[in-house]
Amino acid sequence: MGQQASDEALMARVATGDAGAYRLLVERHLGRAHAIALRVVGNRADAEDAVQGAFTKVWVSAPSWQPGRAAFTTWLYRIIVTTSIDTIRRRRGEIDADAALEELPDEGPxxxxxxxxxxxxxxxxxxxxxxxxxxxxxxxxxxxxxxxxxxxxxxxxxxxxxxxxxxxxxxxxxxxxxx
Amino acid sequence: MNHADDSHTDDPLIRRLRAQHPAPPAADLAQRIVAHALRQPQRQPLSQRLHAALYRFFGEWHYALTFKAGLLAGFVLVGLVVGHLGRGPAAGELDPVALALGTTAAWELQP
The missing domain is CATH 1.10.10.10 (Winged helix-like DNA-binding domain superfamily/Winged helix DNA-binding domain)
Structure with missing residues (x-):
């Protein structure tokens, strides 16, 4: 068990409160989850919030997760997408000038x-x-x-x-x- | 899950989009996520929560005592009403609820 363990096997361990298995899952999927959230919400701070919220839901809901219903990745990315859209709706109307400026490329030397x-x-x-x-x-x-x-x-x-x-x-x- | 449909791979617009790579996550983000999540309690499945609640409700006599007493009183009342409606008072037989009400009314009318 470890790096080679399937997502489903890791989730079975997470369901019993195994923090090590949870850490492996987070490290395995963080890159893609963050990329999706960043594209959807448009700035790094909100993307980090969305990803953190989604992975927290994975931990909290792990005992209720049923492996046969859908692939773990489908479930995870659905949570990421839902959380990201919620973040957009929550922030709609707020002008986050600092966050927008932060995303602008540095046009220095x-x-x-x-x-x-x-x-x-x-x-x-x-x-x-x-x-x-x-x-x-x-x-x-x-x-x-x-x-x-x-x-x-x-x-x-x-x-x-x-x-x-x-x-x-x-x-x-x-x-x-x-x- | 890594192979997109091939229908638009020749589209210059999509090639242009795919040429853009997002910034990687912060180096400590995984640590922060794990630390935050582990502070939250895990939510057990509904069936387990229901089982635990029923086990406690029937296993510990002092648990939710007010609720249990209220429930018992409610059942007694429903039993009396259903019994009364179902049977109907026989000739010469006084209904217990009417008797109680009548007694109360008579007592209240006393000077």
Missing amino acids: GSEAQVAAAQEAERVRAAVAALPARQRVAVTLCYFEEFTNPEAAQIMGVHVKALEGLLVRARKLLRRTLE
Whole structure:
């Protein structure tokens, strides 16, 4: 048991209060979970809050988790997505200028290529941030994190056709913004 | 879970999106998450919580004593009312509730 243990085996240990197994799960999935949350909420502080809330829910709900119902990753990323959308809704209307500035690329000394790359990153970030929440989640899961459409649909709890509709609308909006 | 549908991989827009990589999480984030989560109690499944609550309710006589007394009184009252409605007073038989009410009323009318 340890690094090679499956998520399901680790969750069975977490359900009995095994802190070591929980730590392994967090370390294993933190990178992707953080990337999804960061894309959806748009700034580091809120992404960290969302990820912390989601992983805390994993710990608290572990004894109730049923392995046969869904893959652990599907369940985890669904919690991440839900928590991130809740964070957006909670913060809607608040102008978090500091957080936005923090995400801007540093345009200090650097080559022209670095500056151009930073500007391109900011353009893409702003375009994705301007999408409605569900479209942003769909784009994040399918294009940034490269889940298949059925996987992304399962995580979002929607039909594949509904997900494809979200992606079509998102691509249209992104093209309009970026091109 | 790492292979996206191939339908749009040639799309320049999607290639442009995929060229952007998000910032990695803070180095101490995993530690903070674990420390925060371990301070929270784990929630047992509903069936276990129900079992524990029933076990305590029936196993410890002094647990929720007021509730138990109220419940008992409620059952007695329901029993009396159902018994009264179901049977109906026989001729010459005084209904216990009416008797009690009548006694009270008679007592209250006394000067």
